[in-house]
Amino acid sequence: MLADKNIILGVTGGIAAYKAANLTRLFIKKGANVKIIMTPLAKEFITPLTLATLSKNPILVDFFNPENGDWNSHVDLGCWADVMVIAPATANTMGKMAHGIADNLLLTTYLSARCPVFFAPAMDLDMFQHPATIQNMEILKSFGNYLIEPEVGELASGLVGKGRMAEPETIVEAIEKYFSSNQDFNGKQILITTGPTQEMIDPVRFIGNYSSGKMGYALAEELAERGALITLISGLVAIRPKHKNIQLIPVKSAQQMLEACQLNFEHQDAGIMVAAVADYTPIAPSSQKIKKNREVLSLELKQTADISATLGKQKKSNQLLIGFALETANEIENAKEKLEKKNFDFIVLNSLNDAGAGFQSDDNKITIITRKQEIKTFDLKSKKLVAKDIADELLLAFKNLK
């Protein structure tokens, strides 16, 4: 299961760092390629020489090699890895991970990693029970990182309680389980549209909207992690895809998004239409910047092509098409109407009436309406976890296709 997998093992400064030696040995025995990043303090607990010998790779600690100035690129490391494991994860490192602090190579690599991240906490029982630690672990889980629970036992302090790092065998088992069970979209090709579109008024102005693309990117990451190959057709957003199974096609206007979809949809198993596409575009965008030389300026707009309805018409019997609906009133009725009109297999309804959900937010609250008129409601949760719910519904729809 781990043969040929690229593993980054992050070792932080706690007494359980000595277990990293055995963990490395187990990974290597399973045929994995292991690169180890240590925090500066971790070197006080176990020598880099031990871990370098066991992993068959030089240990990485600093951003650059002080002797020859060679950079250790955290971005390259993040792209290289199939999985990142932080064991032991101290309270300090978890706190920094949870809040985006990037003051060592392990943390910058964590932020750059395009792969699933596992963390195995190790600390004294009171530190483990502190609300700050608990909150940080919750934040990491909401990012989609996987917690490998510590065990109960005698701790370095002599106290007995929960906080002892999981045994290396347990950590290996958790990662193997992930790779064996979590590839339920293996071989599936899925097109996702996301983000806003921009409709040109003149060379410096456009009609846009508040879509951040976060929901579509979260879905792309979730499905890619579960084995799918993703074609992500995205309007201009501030994020970028992480997983190497995601091919990004950047577009600006609704027309460009339509063309990219038509070019790519035929070979896909499913399309998920998350984008907030402009419904209207200027009939005659000006080639010169419009001057402020009149009291009132009217813009004449025409309807854009409906991308999802176009794909809905082209959809073959072995393809699925999933829509989103953003509504402010008569939510369920309007969503059901869109489901029918655009030939979706199911539709994901976002209501702008739900506090904390929707555009720009990191959270979302959705309702899924299926072809069979089932209405499934979900709690407010992070877009990463919402993506899991949508992916699970998609899997169900694939099973029903057969």
Ligand code: CTP
């Ligand atoms: N959509 C699309 N192309 C468009 C407009 C919308 O592909 N030109 C897709 C969206 O990505 C979403 C679904 O259609 O999956 C519904 O989008 P929404 O904006 O809620 O509905 P509209 O069809 O635009 O209808 P209205 O704005 O009148 O509610």
